Amino acid sequence: MNDMRLAERTVDTDAKAIKFQCRDVQVWYGEKHAIKDVNVDLLDKTVTAFIGPSGCGKSTFLRCLNRMNDTIPVARIAGRMLLDGEDIYDRRVDPVQLRAQVGMVFQKPNPFPKSIYDNVAYGARIHGLARSKADLDGIVEKALRGAALWDEVKDRLGETGTGLSGGQQQRLCIARAVATSPEVLLMDEPCSALDPIATAQVEELIDELRSHFSVVIVTHSMQQAARVSQKTAFFHLGNLVEYGNTDDIFTRPQDPRTESYISGRIG
Numbered sequence: 001m002n003d004m005r006l007a008e009r010t011v012d013t014d015a016k017a018i019k020f021q022c023r024d025v026q027v028w029y030g031e032k033h034a035i036k037d038v039n040v041d042l043l044d045k046t047v048t049a050f051i052g053p054s055g056c057g058k059s060t061f062l063r064c065l066n067r068m069n070d071t072i073p074v075a076r077i078a079g080r081m082l083l084d085g086e087d088i089y090d091r092r093v094d095p096v097q098l099r100a101q102v103g104m105v106f107q108k109p110n111p112f113p114k115s116i117y118d119n120v121a122y123g124a125r126i127h128g129l130a131r132s133k134a135d136l137d138g139i140v141e142k143a144l145r146g147a148a149l150w151d152e153v154k155d156r157l158g159e160t161g162t163g164l165s166g167g168q169q170q171r172l173c174i175a176r177a178v179a180t181s182p183e184v185l186l187m188d189e190p191c192s193a194l195d196p197i198a199t200a201q202v203e204e205l206i207d208e209l210r211s212h213f214s215v216v217i218v219t220h221s222m223q224q225a226a227r228v229s230q231k232t233a234f235f236h237l238g239n240l241v242e243y244g245n246t247d248d249i250f251t252r253p254q255d256p257r258t259e260s261y262i263s264g265r266i267g
């Protein structure tokens with residue numbers, strides 16, 4: 001079987017609304033110019049993959065989308081990032097509230113040292129999303145079902161989340177992010193610590209999640225980008241070199257740098 005599975009992947013031709021409009025985005029870490037004048041529209045209900053060689057700025061750009069870079073003192077951002085037309089860097093935007101709307105899953109599963117239930121209930125509690133215990137139970141169950149973990153954990157919700165397998169922990173982190181009903185889910189190499197079976201489960205899950213919201217995934221695996229995404233953005237030395245339909249990027253790249261990367265000559 002062709003590992004890229006381009007032919008098997010669902011090609012989605014429906015026009016999708018723009019979720020994020022990014023205009024003239026620049027990021028510096030001190031003197032280091034890490035993102036250079038990036039313009040891109042990220043679509044709703046679409047998986048967008050960020051690919052490119054190590055250090056090209058994929059994670060930096062991803063972290064700008066929910067203001068995680070605010071937590072890095074030397075980081076400075078310029079330009080505009082509009083979520084449904086609203087500038088997420090506006091003074092009036094509360095970053096904590098924003099991160100409920102734009103959730104994030106990290107490379108290494110990082111469940112809290114709490115029960116499975118409390119991990120998932122965490123965001124809903126902070127943001128006051130449940131009016132009663134029954135409400136909260138419903139949110140937890142829905143999120144765990146959404147993360148394809150419910151059947152595996154429904155009889156041990158009181159057990160600690162850190163006791164689950166790596167793949168289960170990552171799905172728990174996805175459930176935790178999904179529980180606040182985000183509009184966008186950011187994933188920074190979510191499968192890099194997982195074995196092939198757990199990776200396949202998470203990839204399948206990503207495909208299901210995109211029917212609910214927009215997913216943006218940073219990945220070092222071009223096969224993974226080809227399997228899970230409909231749009232791909234190729235970054236190189238802080239520039240967004242090429243952005244388009246995943247099939248086009250992998251089969252008919254327009255820029256020689258993209259061509260070199262996907263054919264393994266750079267990176």
Ligand SMILES: Nc1ncnc2c1ncn2[C@@H]1O[C@H](COP(=O)(O)OP(=O)(O)OP(=O)(O)O)[C@@H](O)[C@H]1O
Binds near residue numbers: 074
């Ligand atoms: N906290 C930081 N402080 C200073 N420089 C940073 C910081 N984080 C990233 N950088 C620099 O910014 C550039 C882009 O890094 P970034 O992590 O976004 O790249 P990446 O494409 O995600 O890389 P990788 O694939 O290796 O994770 C690199 O040169 C990196 O060294």
